Amino acid sequence: MxxxxxxxxxxxxxxxxxxxxxxxxxxxxxxxxxxxxxxxxxxxxxxxxxxxxxxxxxxxxxxxxxxxxxxxxxxxxxxxxxxxxxxxxxxxxxxxxxxxxxxxxxxxxxxxxxxxxxxxxxxxxxxxxxxxxxxxxxxxxxxxxxxxxxxxxxxxxxxxxxxxxxxxxxxxxxxxxxxxxxxxxxxxxxxxxxPTLERAASDEKPSYFADLKDGLNYIFTHDLVRWVMGVFAVVFLLTVAPSNLSPLFIVRNFGSEVWKLTVGEIAFSVGMALGGALLAVFANKVNRIGMIIGTSVFFGLLSVAMGFTTNLIVFYILFFIIGLAVPSFFTSAMTLLQETVEPERQGRVFGFVGIVISVAMPIGMAVLGPLADVYPVESLMIFSGLAMVVFALAAVLLPAGRKAVAAAQKSSAQAANTEAPPASE
Missing domain, CATH: 1.20.1250.20 (MFS general substrate transporter like domains)
Structure with a gap:
């Protein structure tokens, strides 16, 4: 609602x-x-x-x-x-x-x-x-x-x-x-x-585990929600290389001075802050699906570019741009879910999002971290970046991606036919 x-x-x-x-x-x-x-x-x-x-x-x-x-x-x-x-x-x-x-x-x-x-x-x-x-x-x-x-x-x-x-x-x-x-x-x-949902106020609720089963079934059978969850998981897995391995890349290639690591973190954070502000200004012009796929491809290309970088200033600029793009990806995906999922199921859907966020990046780090002791970090950045581009393109070209795009367009078309919320608590 x-x-x-x-x-x-x-x-x-x-x-x-x-x-x-x-x-x-x-x-x-x-x-x-x-x-x-x-x-x-x-x-x-x-x-x-x-x-x-x-x-x-x-x-x-x-x-x-x-x-x-x-x-x-x-x-x-x-x-x-x-x-x-x-x-x-x-x-x-x-x-x-x-x-x-x-x-x-x-x-x-x-x-x-x-x-x-x-x-x-x-x-x-x-x-x-x-x-x-x-x-x-x-x-x-x-x-x-x-x-x-x-x-x-x-x-x-x-x-x-x-x-x-x-x-x-x-x-x-x-x-x-x-x-x-x-x-x-x-x-x-x-x-x-x-507003208190009628479902939450009702004394006749399904059992807890029936609710849990219903939520999981909804996530895995709803074309658009399942697609967004899949994109979330893969992107968070693959962004480990350009994000979490960046300090190691800096130390190995440009020196171990603390200020160099600090500047990298500041560049990323400034980019994220500016990206969120720009998104707030131009929110009405943003296509949710287009932004999710576009930023995923962009992340991949930036990761590849970082892998080839031999200049610290250029590396900082690329890291800043990644930060700039993060709000566009994350906010577009979260907003799409908020607009698509009915209020009675949003808690369960966002609970699953929390699992994806909490688990995907540590798993990626568990795989890429040890590999970084065997292979150059820049090689891992290039590989993960190319994998990101291939995945993002497949996400819209494969049948599941086309279904998700169609579902998103249908959701947007129905957005105007809404009702006001019930009385507040």
Whole structure:
């Protein structure tokens, strides 16, 4: 059930409050994310410790995402976000108090990382499915673009702020900052009304596992949704080479100075922030399917170009352009799903998206990472780039791709025939 801006007066205020709260809360989460990894690196200097941190930081999110997607279709999504954010804050507060008392065992840090990961897995499908409930269908692309730009800006600001606090004080103040930002985020969300789906309010729901089965069946049988999920998975697998292996490429080819790695990350983040802003401005002119395929091909060509690069400045420019294109791919895909999937199933669909995002890139890194110790990184970039181009072209030329394009065109044609949402909670 979608609606236009004329059918939902006051939507701008609701969206502004929601996005402000989420941005503030996310800023605190980013601070903790950087601070914990730095703290573990500096205090242990252990690769095993960092590997375990990655497992505790990402695996719980991947596992819980599919279940959280079902929950997001069975309960009020606003309350779901508030509860998960509060739980994350409480776990962080507990760790801060324990560390103040002198208890800083690694297993406690891992435990809190796992709790935060579960909370993120619960939040992601709920937030993604809630947005179409408060954002008019004709403004979704623009709002998603603004949201992408804000997240990218946080990616630039958070490391600087975390470094300033961590270097002058310790990790504990960062935990307290996260608690405060979570309180602000939850408080702002509590002030807005969000439509409650009739399905969530009903006492006659299918069983949990019937909902889970229905969601999986929907994802794998719906031509357009299945196609978008497949593109998501392959692109996230193949972008490991130009994104995650770039630091290794820089060190091996241009030197191991820290500033060189830092400039690369800044170039990518600036590109993402600018890309999100441009997408917000030109949202109404964007063809969703065309942008998904176009950026996939573009990613492949850029990866090939990076593999042939022998000049550091050129490499930075290419990395910046990749960042510039990321919001166009990600936001177009997410918006297409929000516009296509009925509200009663969006939680489950975005729960599956969370699994793809959490699992695809680590799998790609598990394969390409060891290969980078055997083959030159530039060869892996060229190979993955060519594979991306071939896949993107196949995605629209094969029968499944043609069906997806037809389904997207049909969805766009029906977008105007919508109704206003029910009374708010």
């Amino acid at each position: 979608t609606f236009t801006s004329e059918e939902f007066p006051g939507w701008k205020k609701r969206v502004a409050i929601f996005m402000t709260g989420q941005t503030v809360s996310m800023f605190g989460s980013f601070l903790v994310q950087y601070a914990i990894m730095w703290h573990l690196t500096l205090t242990t200097k252990s690769g095993l410790v960092l590997a375990l941190a990655a497992i505790f930081g990402f695996l719980p999110q991947a596992i819980v995402s599919i279940f959280a997607g079902v929950w997001a279709d069975r309960v009020n999504r606003r309350k779901m976000i508030m509860i998960s954010d509060s739980t994350i804050a409480l776990s962080t507060l507990g760790l801060a108090l324990l560390m103040l008392s002198g208890i800083d065992d690694l297993w406690l840090i891992y435990l809190v990382m796992a709790v935060r990961s579960v909370g993120a897995g619960v939040q992601m499908p709920a937030v993604s499915a809630l947005l179409p409930q408060i954002v008019p269908s004709d403004k979704l692309m623009r709002i998603n673009g603004i949201n992408s730009s804000l997240q990218s800006a946080l990616g630039l600001l958070a490391p600087v702020a975390a470094a300033a606090v961590y270097s002058t004080m310790s990790i504990v103040p960062i935990f307290f900052i996260d608690v405060v930002t979570a309180i602000i985020g939850v408080g702002l969300l509590a002030t807005i009304s969000v």
